[in-house]
Amino acid sequence: MSDVISKDEEHEMSADSAVEKKGTHLERMAPVKDSRPYSPCRAACPVNTDVQAYVGFIAQGRYNEAFEVIRSVNPIASVCSMICHHPCEQSCRRCNVDEPLAVRPLKRFVLESTTEYRRNKRKLVEKTKGKSIGIVGSGPSGLTAANDLADLGYQVSIYERHPVLGGMLASAIPPYRLPRKTLQEDIDDVISKGIEVRTGCEIGRDITISDIISKHDAVLLALGLSQSRSLNIPGVDGPGVLLAIPFLEDVAFGRKPALGGRVLVIGGGNVAMDVARSARRLGVNNVEMICLESAEEMPAWKWEVDEAVEEGISIHHRWGPKAVSREGDKVKGLEVVKVTQVFDTNGRFSPAFDNNQTKFIEADTIIITIGQMANVSFLKDSPVQVDERGRVVWDPKTHMSSARGVFCSGEVVTGPGSAIAAAASGHRSAMAIHLYLQGENIEGRLPSYEKEKIPQLPSEVVERITKEPRMKIKHLPPETRCSSFTAFEFNYDEEEALKEAGRCRGCGGGAVVDTKKCMACLTCQRVCPYGAPVVTSVSEIRPEYCQACGLCAPECPGEAISMVSYDVREFRDALPSVIGSVDPKRQDPVIVAFLCSHHVGVLGFSLPENIRKVAVHCTSRIDVNDLLKALECGADGVAVVRCSSATCKYKGIENRVKARVERTKQLVSMLGMEAGRVGILTADSNDVASYSSVCEEFANGIRQMGLRTR
Amino acid sequence: MIIGSQKPIDEIWSMVKDFKKVLVFACNTCVAICHAGGEKEAETIATLLRMRAGQEGKSMEVNFASVVRHCEPEYFEPVMEELQKYDLILSTACGVGVNFLSDRTGKIPVYPGINTSFYGAVESPGNFVELCAGCGNCILHLTGGICPIARCSKTLMNGPCGGTNKGKCEISPDVDCAWYLIVERMKKLGNLEKLAEIQPPRNWSTSRDGGPRRVSLEHIRAYEEQEELKSETAGGKK
Numbered sequence: 001m002s003d004v005i006s007k008d009e010e011h012e013m014s015a016d017s018a019v020e021k022k023g024t025h026l027e028r029m030a031p032v033k034d035s036r037p038y039s040p041c042r043a044a045c046p047v048n049t050d051v052q053a054y055v056g057f058i059a060q061g062r063y064n065e066a067f068e069v070i071r072s073v074n075p076i077a078s079v080c081s082m083i084c085h086h087p088c089e090q091s092c093r094r095c096n097v098d099e100p101l102a103v104r105p106l107k108r109f110v111l112e113s114t115t116e117y118r119r120n121k122r123k124l125v126e127k128t129k130g131k132s133i134g135i136v137g138s139g140p141s142g143l144t145a146a147n148d149l150a151d152l153g154y155q156v157s158i159y160e161r162h163p164v165l166g167g168m169l170a171s172a173i174p175p176y177r178l179p180r181k182t183l184q185e186d187i188d189d190v191i192s193k194g195i196e197v198r199t200g201c202e203i204g205r206d207i208t209i210s211d212i213i214s215k216h217d218a219v220l221l222a223l224g225l226s227q228s229r230s231l232n233i234p235g236v237d238g239p240g241v242l243l244a245i246p247f248l249e250d251v252a253f254g255r256k257p258a259l260g261g262r263v264l265v266i267g268g269g270n271v272a273m274d275v276a277r278s279a280r281r282l283g284v285n286n287v288e289m290i291c292l293e294s295a296e297e298m299p300a301w302k303w304e305v306d307e308a309v310e311e312g313i314s315i316h317h318r319w320g321p322k323a324v325s326r327e328g329d330k331v332k333g334l335e336v337v338k339v340t341q342v343f344d345t346n347g348r349f350s351p352a353f354d355n356n357q358t359k360f361i362e363a364d365t366i367i368i369t370i371g372q373m374a375n376v377s378f379l380k381d382s383p384v385q386v387d388e389r390g391r392v393v394w395d396p397k398t399h400m401s402s403a404r405g406v407f408c409s410g411e412v413v414t415g416p417g418s419a420i421a422a423a424a425s426g427h428r429s430a431m432a433i434h435l436y437l438q439g440e441n442i443e444g445r446l447p448s449y450e451k452e453k454i455p456q457l458p459s460e461v462v463e464r465i466t467k468e469p470r471m472k473i474k475h476l477p478p479e480t481r482c483s484s485f486t487a488f489e490f491n492y493d494e495e496e497a498l499k500e501a502g503r504c505r506g507c508g509g510g511a512v513v514d515t516k517k518c519m520a521c522l523t524c525q526r527v528c529p530y531g532a533p534v535v536t537s538v539s540e541i542r543p544e545y546c547q548a549c550g551l552c553a554p555e556c557p558g559e560a561i562s563m564v565s566y567d568v569r570e571f572r573d574a575l576p577s578v579i580g581s582v583d584p585k586r587q588d589p590v591i592v593a594f595l596c597s598h599h600v601g602v603l604g605f606s607l608p609e610n611i612r613k614v615a616v617h618c619t620s621r622i623d624v625n626d627l628l629k630a631l632e633c634g635a636d637g638v639a640v641v642r643c644s645s646a647t648c649k650y651k652g653i654e655n656r657v658k659a660r661v662e663r664t665k666q667l668v669s670m671l672g673m674e675a676g677r678v679g680i681l682t683a684d685s686n687d688v689a690s691y692s693s694v695c696e697e698f699a700n701g702i703r704q705m706g707l708r709t710r
Numbered sequence: 711m712i713i714g715s716q717k718p719i720d721e722i723w724s725m726v727k728d729f730k731k732v733l734v735f736a737c738n739t740c741v742a743i744c745h746a747g748g749e750k751e752a753e754t755i756a757t758l759l760r761m762r763a764g765q766e767g768k769s770m771e772v773n774f775a776s777v778v779r780h781c782e783p784e785y786f787e788p789v790m791e792e793l794q795k796y797d798l799i800l801s802t803a804c805g806v807g808v809n810f811l812s813d814r815t816g817k818i819p820v821y822p823g824i825n826t827s828f829y830g831a832v833e834s835p836g837n838f839v840e841l842c843a844g845c846g847n848c849i850l851h852l853t854g855g856i857c858p859i860a861r862c863s864k865t866l867m868n869g870p871c872g873g874t875n876k877g878k879c880e881i882s883p884d885v886d887c888a889w890y891l892i893v894e895r896m897k898k899l900g901n902l903e904k905l906a907e908i909q910p911p912r913n914w915s916t917s918r919d920g921g922p923r924r925v926s927l928e929h930i931r932a933y934e935e936q937e938e939l940k941s942e943t944a945g946g947k948k
Contacts (some may be wrong), residue, residue: 516778521743525833557748558738558776625750628757632764667754670719671761 021256022130028552036485036564037543039508041103042086043453046424049075052102052509056565058106058501060597060615070107071189076140076423078185079169081108082178082487085301086110093457093507099470102492102500109497113186118353121191126698128153131437131624134216134327135159136203140419141410142222143190144426145433150193152434158195161202161214163253167224169419172248172271174278175485189593204378213383213580218433221384221392222426223412225372230403231266233433235324236368240331243677244369249276251485256624260288260364260474264334267369268298273305275369280482288361290316292339292351310478316361320353324366365590374412398442399425399432412620424449440464454507455544461530464651465547471500502598502649506548506617509565517560524552524561529652549650554623554660566617572626575633578612583636586610588704589636593624596643596685611695620653625665637702641694647685711740711832712804713838714747717823719758722800725821727768728757729798734759734823735811737803743839747802747824755802755823780807793818817840829860833878846916846923852904854895861888867909899907 019216028460037043041051050069057066070077084104092100100583102351132155136144141164145155164170165187169178170269181666191197203209213219215569228243230236242257244267250257263284264519265276268291279287288290291298293421298305309489319336326332344350383403385393394401394408401408409429428446435442457465474490475481481488491501511524516537524541525534532545537680539560541552553561553568574591582590588610607613612635616622618639630638645654658680679701717889734752742748752774756784763770775792780803786793793799793815801898802823812820821822828840830922849867850857859865861872863881873880877890896902914920 303759516737517749517780519739519742519748522832523835554750557742557750559749559753560738623750625753625757628754630755630759632761667719667758669839671758671765 031705036512037452037508039092040093040453040456041101042508043451044048044087044091046087046418046421046449047427048449048451049073049088051503052506053112053565054680055101055103055106055501055504056506056617058110059504059617060566061498063110063113063167064117065116066110070110071118073427074420074423075144075190075426076169076186076419077107078111078182079140079178080104080420081111082489083173084420085296091148092452093505094455094503096457096501097465098467101504102470102473104498105492109492109494111182111185113490113494118185118189124192124700125150126153127155127194129155129517131155131217132157133218133220133436133437134212134435135220135222136189136209136212137167137222137224137410138165138197138199139222139224139410139414139422140266141224141422141426141429142167142220143187143408144423145220145222145430147190147193147425148194148430150195152430154437156195157216157595158197158226159201159203159207160197160199163200165197165199165220168226171252172245172274174248174251175272175283176277176281176481176487177274179487181538185385209382209384213406215405218393218407218437220406220429221406221412221432222410222422222429223374223376223392223408224422225374225411225416226375227375228368229371229373231321231368231370233277233323235326235331238324238326238331239329240326240365241324242367244271244367245372247275247367247657248278249433250281258281258365259284260331263288263365264361264363265289265367265369266334267291267371268293268300268315269369269371270300270304272369273300275367277308277311278485279367280311280313280366281485284365286310287313288316289313290319290336290361292309292318292320292342294318294342297342307478310342312478319359320351322358324359331364331366333360333399334366335360346437346585363555372416376412385418393632397444397446399446399536400442402434403469403486405436407436421530438632439489458545461545461547463532465505466649466656468503469505471496486595506565508543509563510543510546510548511550511552511561511563513539513541514560514562514666517558519558519560523555523556527552527656529650547580547617547650549653550621551618551650551653551656554625555622555656563617563621564636568619568621568623568626571616572629573615575614575626575629576664578614579630579633579635588706589703589707590634591695591699592630592633592635592638593641593681593698594626594639595618595641595691596648598643599648607692607695608699609640613695618648618650618653619657620650622657622660624660624664624667627661628667631673631677634708636708637677637679637698637705639681639695639698641681641683641691643685644682673708677699677708711829711831712806713744713826713827714741714802714839715744715827716746716755716802716826719755719762720821722755723759723762724819726770726798726800727763727766730771730794731771731797732756732759732773732800733793733796733798734772734774734800734802734848735780735793735820736774737778737780737801737807738776739779741802741804741807741824743832744830745836747804749774752776752802752823754765781810783810783814786811788816832913842866843917845914846920847912848907850888852893852909854899854901856888856894856895858888861886861891861927867912 033513039052042048051381053068054069086104089100090105094100133149135146136159137253138158138160146158149156162171166183166532169183169646228245247257261420265272276287276289320339322335322337324336336359338354340354341352354440384406385402387393390414392401392408394413399407407429409425431446438654476488480616518538520535520538522535524539525535530545530547530581532543533539552561591610591611593613595613595615619642622640627638661680669675679698679699683694733755735903736749756772756774759772759945768783768892781787793930799820800823801811808820808822829842830838830840833839840860862869863879870887874887875892877887879885879887896905908940
């Protein structure tokens with residue numbers, strides 16, 4: 001891999017720091033022994049997005065850096081910001097406290113705040129490898145692989161049967177869930193790297209698979225599951241019975257499918273929800289669904305079901321389709337039979353029915369959404385083997401099909417799943433192709449996203465965490481949103497985003513001990529409000545307890561503790577540039593104010609130019625040496641601006657911070673300086689103006705004291 | 711462990727003011743635990759010195775660094791080259807460390823950044839107490855585990871003296887009378903009668919009175935010397 005050129009040089013300086021390790025995504029994701037467990041959100045993400053890192057950047061108003069964190073692992077970031085099923089939220093440790101962090105909406109906030117930034121970053125990647133790869137399919141998996149392979153310097157060609165790129169994202173996901181301009185941002189990021197695009201090109205119709213294989217050094221089949229399954233029941237064939245994918249494709253491409261006044265959707269998955277809700281938006285008032293499962297058993301996401309019900313869609317649970325009833329050609333309705341069991345005792349799908357209980361649901365149009373399968377007919381007579389059940393034969397350890405140099409990724413081989421899981425598969429297949437083309441072994445070298453995670457919060461810690469309600473997302477009311485395919489969910493505004501980002505507990509971003517410096521002095525164990533450190537021969541800070549307040553780090557006499565995210569050193573080192581050169585003829589005192597970045601407005605509000613604000617994760621991270629450094633850099637005064645104890649995210653930090661300020665006062669007195677140049681101020685976190693007023697009051701005190709001459 | 715306390719910044723300044731490039735060099739063991747001379751305190755001292763230099767209009771470069779311990783040569787090895795770049799090393803180690811390093815820095819002086827106070831324990835965070843005087847002849851088994859050498863103001867072996875006052879020493883109401891503590895402790899241990907035995911005058915030659923001390927473990931030293939000899943001979947043959 002040593003010949004791989006780092007493509008991150010284009011990053012702006014500020015953004016560089018956002019990405020832990022340099023190099024392309026694949027280089028960063030190459031299997032490495034990572035001893036520190038991931039935060040549960042990160043571990044749950046199919047591509048291990050470093051959620052707490054980017055949420056932390058949001059809390060500090062550093063949106064471009066947040067974008068870099070997201071985009072470094074996720075080429076379909078904008079898509080995910082709208083439609084991701086967000087396993088990060090389901091695993092959020094706040095679930096045990098109140099509600100999970102709104103990770104997906106925060107991602108959307110970042111993506112929509114950084115559009116110009118990302119557009120300006122787009123540029124051609126030099127083709128250094130002299131080899132070309134053909135990718136069939138441009139869904140999440142194909143796009144991700146194209147992204148990675150282009151980054152590595154390969155010539156990439158994408159073959160897409162639809163007139164636009166995006167696979168199912170463009171041709172099946174209804175635009176009210178994923179606006180096409182949102183999808184286009186992700187596509188443009190990838191395509192701008194210099195990728196040959198052949199849309200409207202269907203393999204088997206416009207070009208043969210053999211042509212593609214002979215044209216490229218490697219081929220990736222990222223075909224997805226493009227065909228709907230149908231039902232084998234009487235009356236199913238004929239007009240008035242539609243299949244989900246063709247229906248959704250019609251919707252996606254603005255072709256109005258002919259629907260009757262009463263639409264019945266068969267199925268209980270997420271595609272069924274897309275179909276039913278699209279039917280509502282096509283002007284059908286009477287949309288019903290039947291599914292085998294009860295409300296609890298349904299595979300569709302709960303929020304999708306809730307929103308559908310809000311939109312007036314009714315669901316008949318635990319009924320199975322028996323026969324389509326027709327009068328002549330015309331559909332009259334569906335005869336359904338009661339379901340007695342969906343899963344067997346082993347949890348396997350094994351539906352059973354009570355034929356004595358039936359009912360009839362009237363409908364003019366029936367849409368079948370009971371699952372999808374791959375269309376691999378074009379592989380017939382090709383070297384790529386397909387098994388008796390129509391599945392492409394592949395080796396998951398190498399992503400290679402039965403034909404050498406032909407690889408597979410995404411749902412065509414993994415089965416139905418999420419967009420982001422398909423992207424993860426795309427990353428792996430890109431790495432497989434890269435290794436193959438470099439003549440290296442593939443097995444055991446593909447990125448693994450299975451990571452050890454930090455355990456759930458211990459109950460004694462849960463008790464010490466302040467409950468903060470999740471910021472609600474505004475939606476268009478159901479009656480308005482059903483009139484068009486416009487997205488009905490609103491983005492957070494900045495205030496909401498900052499507030500929500502402040503709810504993150506920073507799991508995994510907390511304190512770590514440099515065991516070479518730790519002398520097992522017990523200080524951290526004594527100061528931690530959450531009982532995280534356990535000192536034996538050295539200190540071990542238990543990540544499941546650590547709340548990343550940072551109180552311990554400044555207390556450590558050996559400087560052995562650092563914070564995984566936003567370490568104190570970061571802002572201490574930045575102080576000279578924050579303060580800049582101090583004008584000896586200045587009229588106003590130069591003040592450095594360390595502010596907690598957790599409260600809304602702290603970043604947004606403006607202070608007079610002479611008051612230089614430094615936003616820190618929590619003022620518990622401020623050390624004596626930070627305060628001294630500010631004075632050393634020429635500040636006339638330095639203040640720690642605390643939030644009132646009632647709104648502080650953490651418990652029991654106030655007196656420690658006060659003690660540090662007192663110590664600094666003692667030290668500056670030893671230099672003959674007025675102790676009053678160091679202050680601790682308390683602002684009301686719910687009143688943005690109070691931050692300015694306490695700072696200005698402090699500045700006035702310093703003005704009366706006089707400006708420092710040396 | 712060894713307890714130290716920082717010197718006043720004025721005193722440090724008077725030591726360092728004529729040097730151009732100063733390294734505040736921390737020891738991350740005993741003196742770090744007592745918040746006197748670990749890396750964090752070294753950084754504080756370095757900052758204060760730079761600020762003081764600014765106040766005095768002097769140009770002085772002051773940096774800080776640390777190693778695990780200043781009392782074993784191996785810990786210095788990785789930084790020896792770096793140390794050569796300075797005019798002065800202000801060590802925040804205990805006196806042992808200052809001596810030990812000073813022997814190894816050639817023309818570069820090593821000055822003390824802290825006062826070495828005593829051998830003590832952390833009674834509570836921020837409270838360090840002297841409990842041993844390093845006299846070289848331990849008799850704690852006779853005194854209920856309370857050292858009269860370190861803890862009696864007069865170092866009496868047969869106490870208490872007439873200055874004991876409700877458990878406190880006559881020198882200060884803040885100082886416990888060690889012999890009062892010894893008596894109480896011996897009562898608890900059921901050994902009070904042992905205190906009736908008069909302790910003869912001590913031989914202080916094991917303490918400072920016998921001149922500089924050395925502990926030499928023959929079984930380890932002999933081996934090390936042999937190894938050294940071997941490697942010298944091998945080197946000689948070349």
